[in-house]
Amino acid sequence: MHVVQVQAAVRHLVEYVYRSGSIESGYRSTSSLIEGTKAHQNIQRQYGEEDRKEVYLSAEIPLDEGLSLLMDGRCDGLLRRDGVLVIEEIKSTARELSELEEMSYPVHWAQAKCYAYMIGLSHPSERLQVMLTYVHVETGEQRRFVQDTEFRDLERFVLELAARYAPYARLLVSHQRKRDASIAQLEFPFEGYRAGQRKLAGAVYRTIEEGKKLFAKAPTGIGKTISTTFPAVKAIGNGLLQRIFYLTAKTIARTVAEEAFGRMMARGLHLHTVTLTAKEKICFQETVSCNKEDCPYADGYYDRINEAILDTLSQETLLTRPVIERYARKHRVCPFEMSLDLAYAADAVICDYNYVFDPRISLKRQYGEQKKMTALLIDEAHNLVDRGREMFSAAVRKSDYLALQRAYKAADPSLSRAAKDVNDHLLAVRKRLGDEPQVDQELPSELTERLEAFIVQAEKHLAASGPDEGTAQLLDTYYGAQAFLRVVKLYDERYVTYTETNRNDVTVKLFCLDPSYLLQQAGKGYRAHIYFSATLTPGGYYRDMLGAEAEDYTLSLPTPFAKEQLTVRMEPLSTRYQDRERTREPLARLLLSLVQERPGNYLFFFPSYAYMNDVYAVFEAAKEEADLQREVTSLLQTNEMSEAEREQFLSAFDAENETTLAAFAVMGGIFSEGIDLVGDRLTGVVVVGVGLPQLGLERNVIRDYFSAIGKNGYDYAYVYPGMNKVLQAGGRLIRSESDRGILVLVDDRYFQPKYRQLLPEEWRERI
Structure with a gap:
């Protein structure tokens, strides 16, 4: 009997089954001072010669007749200690380690046990230990929890995990069968091709097939949206793709894309298409506040989201904003977070450029294997040049830190002093420059150090105090500092630092002059990129600015109008x-x-x-x-x-x-x-x-x-x-x-x- 295999990364699998509770507040510790990856690396450097790190593992688990689950992932550490095989899972945190209890995060144990099970498959007689290591992002302090385990217990745990995932897996398989059958029967959803349409559609398909980039100047009236989405959908049916991202800069273009997918669905296409809407627009509350105390849709979100996802995907295909809002209200979940969770299951995602290219916002749960089977359709691509500059630039303003210095003087003196240090530095810069702007190619190292110190204090306050009157202002400034330090790591000869003074304020900006390299890096790993616009002229300029390589294609089509x-x-x-x-x-x-x-x-x-x-x-x-x-x-x-x-x-x-x-x-x-x-x-x-x-x-x-x-x-x-x-x-x-x-x-x-x-x-x- 033919067995259909459903693939799931370990992290996705355990999060789907074990996530529970509420959406936390708007604060997430993403410390730039000591990032989680550095914390991992610091621990892994201490491994012995026989120890292994980042070990790729996979295993197939039968679910029921005709269906199996292929789970895979990378184990942080595989160690041998006194004759025992130790499977180490490393997690970085801004929480005080003394506050952690052994079972604070069941999802972390579940991840580690999945890796231990996969190790146990090839070492059935070995003694096994699962070790969960937490490292503090500021101090580097470590705390370990260790459990002895036997393979039969791990096997029982993984089979139960797979059984709880099975309804979702069955839905995915059923959908995939319908989808592929519908694509095989799908014809171009108009009576015929307009002038230029067939040529554009053919070029898009060949570009996807060959895994290249296409820069297409396609004048108004050709029907660019259907001419790019239709061949991409056909590529899914032929096994070249698993997913399409349709990227736009404007809301109206998202509507046009929805209409194109809707037209194909009216001709029989069965495809899950999700539109992502900005949090500020789709939030049900008058004031956006992602705290369970303020929002009933955040409170208990993870306890209800799996049922909401199953219900939505089993009933709907074209998941526009109104559809997402309807199911979010029905299941009392946050519509924005729900749309992101739906996006990971969708065949096509319609969204802004920043979900792929912006390092601050991009969809973080996309794995390498998924990217290899994903095509990017980039509408009105001429807009991506300036948007790219914006994404890869960052600025800090003196007035933000002066406001925090005053706001937290009594409530949190340490945070106030850290903000004052940044403000004092920028005040000295203003006195030195007067009204003259300054442009140079040097990183502002002293400012960077003071921002790092500010981030440490901001994280302590946010982790300890919870929401207060100044949280919104503090979060905005904190994330601005994070963005600045993130850009510090990207800074090279394509950047300048400029400083401007305006009355009593000072702005220091790390400005990306040429975003082409960073756009290229952000898009790395995707199977194909289709850049299209009516105004991609001159072609050489846009190839330069959007990161084309010599072997990538260019297409220029004439107007279809008389x-x-x-x-x-x-x-x-x-x-x-x-x-x-x-x-x-x-x-x-x-x-x-x-x-x-x-x-x-x-x-x-x-x-x-x-x-x-x-x-x-x-x-x-x-x-x-x-x-x-x-x-x-x-x-x-x-x-x-x-x-x-x-x-x-x-x-x-x-x-x-x-x-x-x-x-x-x-x-x-x-x-x-x-x-x-x-x-x-x-x-x-x-x-x-x-x-x-x-x-x-x-x-x-x-x-x-x-x-x-x-x-x-x-x-x-x-x-x-x-x-x-x-x-x-x-x-x-x-x-x-x-x-x-x-x-x-x-x-x-x-x-x-x-x-x-x-x-x-x-x-x-x-x-």
């Missing part, structure tokens, strides 16, 4: 900063004449809020002067718009509008990417300027870095990121085969070959 659908005009008005006051009135009159010539709905994109507001005021005055208030309705994007205000802004683009709509927005903002105003909802788009980022310290150090390594630093820092905003804004206009419209590019630089060649071919042809 030439007659788009008219492009260029207007030679200067929008340079020094010329804006002079050209403000001609620009406003140009916009007004455009909407008079051809009534409809228009989006006017500007490079900044200040510039937009200035032109808007002149436009409104010109509109009043021409007595067009009734014929032309104006809208203005504001900073910090709520979701309701955004929806109201977009709902104004109605094909049935009786008046002309002139909507003012900013390039690179919420309305310049990821929105679809199809048909007559949008008549024209005007892009004012070439999108260059504002001149500033960060952009200038990026420029200088790339110039020094032989690239065109100004283009890398300013021109390419700016023109990407132009392409995204202009791309709002033609979204379907039925769209028609006019695109106006306002800036005399568009007449220069350098800028003209960065425009899409279909724009250049239609000018």
